[in-house]
Amino acid sequence: MIMNVCCNHLVILLLLSKMMRSSIASASIEKNDLSFLVIADLHVMSNFAFQSQNDSPSKIQLWKNLTTTLTHIRDNYMEETDLVIAPGDVAAFGNISNGEFMSQTGLSDENEAVYDASTTSYTKTNELYQGAGFGTYIPCVGDHEIGGNRGFVVSGQKSKFSSISSYRHGWIDSFMKDEDGSFKFNEGVSNISSRPPENSGFQGTSYAYRRKNSLFISLDIFKVMNDGISDYYDRSNGYGGEGAITSTLEGLHSTWFESILKAARQVSSIKHIFVEAQSLLCILFAKPVVVDVHFGDSWRNTV
Numbered sequence: 001m002i003m004n005v006c007c008n009h010l011v012i013l014l015l016l017s018k019m020m021r022s023s024i025a026s027a028s029i030e031k032n033d034l035s036f037l038v039i040a041d042l043h044v045m046s047n048f049a050f051q052s053q054n055d056s057p058s059k060i061q062l063w064k065n066l067t068t069t070l071t072h073i074r075d076n077y078m079e080e081t082d083l084v085i086a087p088g089d090v091a092a093f094g095n096i097s098n099g100e101f102m103s104q105t106g107l108s109d110e111n112e113a114v115y116d117a118s119t120t121s122y123t124k125t126n127e128l129y130q131g132a133g134f135g136t137y138i139p140c141v142g143d144h145e146i147g148g149n150r151g152f153v154v155s156g157q158k159s160k161f162s163s164i165s166s167y168r169h170g171w172i173d174s175f176m177k178d179e180d181g182s183f184k185f186n187e188g189v190s191n192i193s194s195r196p197p198e199n200s201g202f203q204g205t206s207y208a209y210r211r212k213n214s215l216f217i218s219l220d221i222f223k224v225m226n227d228g229i230s231d232y233y234d235r236s237n238g239y240g241g242e243g244a245i246t247s248t249l250e251g252l253h254s255t256w257f258e259s260i261l262k263a264a265r266q267v268s269s270i271k272h273i274f275v276e277a278q279s280l281l282c283i284l285f286a287k288p289v290v291v292d293v294h295f296g297d298s299w300r301n302t303v
């Protein structure tokens, strides 16, 4: 596994192993064996956001370097696996302004420019991994994919708040859908859907994926608070500080998560459950360092 955790947030990768069967080694002796690669916080794919620049010598060199590295990992460490888990931040859109997107793409509509740049970056991401022999890419929405850092403030110079849905739209269309526009990850567990319901607000960006003896659940835990009217602070609990977005798992989203975990426990061929999510890590004046994540308490009791 390769984990490269950036300083401004927390990558959560939980291994929820059933029946105290916690070691990956124990799985490797079974026929149902699975190995996979974890690459978090690659960040660099936003360097390929603009078609017009992608043939420049520096981008070509960056592409070659990435291909060499991934191919080396694939050939030397991965045996038969083609599976990559990416717990957030394959891109770094946080340091590119929406104005820059507009000027580089030539699109005068901010949201069209954001969509264009994100789909261009993610199309290159798919090509990169496929080219290196990793055919299955299981990404998770990171804050930098939806315009963070500081992009989550409701208004002001750094705000990208009004474009968050366009950032997500680009991510969904590139990573979650087949060429014909249908969702790729449709296999649920028993009678529980692979995706939360539409009115959960996270239908396109949280999902489950089953491969051999393992279930992977990828969660988008970035939620708009205060109906997006004002930035969110809950100083008494130490939450907030990233504009109107916080990291949480609530309502129908959390109900779906609990249901699929419970259903997976009942399926004897699922030996391992992996959950990927990315959380904001905020510094507030109220407390020295605050990990801004507040999963509902109930899900803890289900695992």
Ligand SMILES: *[C@@H]1O[C@H](CO)[C@@H](O)[C@H](O)[C@H]1NC(C)=O
Pocket (backbone or CB within 6 Å): 043, 044, 047, 092, 095, 096
């Ligand atoms: C944004 O950050 C990434 C990763 O740190 C870096 O490769 C890229 O050059 C930066 N882009 C800009 C416009 O600063």
Ligand SMILES: *[C@@H]1O[C@H](CO)[C@@H](O)[C@H](O)[C@H]1NC(C)=O
Pocket (backbone or CB within 6 Å): 058, 059, 061, 062, 065
């Ligand atoms: C590519 O890798 C070489 C050798 O490690 C390094 O010198 C160069 O700066 C890298 N170029 C890019 C664009 O990443």
Ligand SMILES: *[C@@H]1O[C@H](CO)[C@@H](O)[C@H](O)[C@H]1NC(C)=O
Pocket (backbone or CB within 6 Å): 191, 192
């Ligand atoms: C799935 O099946 C279980 C057991 O039969 C049932 O209790 C539950 O309500 C069903 N859930 C859904 C979402 O249909």
